[in-house]
Amino acid sequence: MQALGREIAVEMASGGVLALDGELGAGKTELVKGLAAEVGFKGLVTSPTFPLVHEYRSGQQVLVHFDFYRVEAVEEVLDLGWDEFLEEPGSILAIEWAGRFPKLWPAKTMALELTILPGGARRVSRHPLISAEDSS
Numbered sequence: 001m002q003a004l005g006r007e008i009a010v011e012m013a014s015g016g017v018l019a020l021d022g023e024l025g026a027g028k029t030e031l032v033k034g035l036a037a038e039v040g041f042k043g044l045v046t047s048p049t050f051p052l053v054h055e056y057r058s059g060q061q062v063l064v065h066f067d068f069y070r071v072e073a074v075e076e077v078l079d080l081g082w083d084e085f086l087e088e089p090g091s092i093l094a095i096e097w098a099g100r101f102p103k104l105w106p107a108k109t110m111a112l113e114l115t116i117l118p119g120g121a122r123r124v125s126r127h128p129l130i131s132a133e134d135s136s
Contacts, residue, residue: 005035005037005038006034014090016093016108018092018112019099020032020094020095020097021099021113022116023114025116026115027114029096032045032094033045036065039058047065047067049069049070052076053065053080064092064094065094065096066098074101082104112125112126112127
């Protein structure tokens with residue numbers, strides 16, 4: 001999963017939003033660890049399940065890691081500075097449990113579904129985009 005995260009970071013070098021969904025243990029945080037490593041972040045990367053957001057900076061690059069698992073309403077995400085993070089040039093936003101609030105997704109969001117297969121392997125499926133413009 002980390003190798004895939006590194007590949008995606010290269011693809012999103014100029015910024016973007018990565019919407020991740022999948023059951024507990026499917027590898028969402030591991031994928032984000034790869035993103036963080038590729039953008040040059042050297043510290044510890046953990047799931048922001050309780051603080052809801054972690055910000056990882058390396059030079060001019062910023063990776064913002066959200067976890068919507070415990071979020072009850074869109075307003076909670078907006079209160080965390082969602083709009084400001086989206087507007088930061090070159091920022092990559094990675095969202096675990098993103099499917100809870102697809103109306104927040106901007107156009108061109110990369111949406112991935114992670115599935116645990118029998119035996120522990122993982123399948124990653126790219127989903128059609130569902131953004132605020134599409135889900136009104």
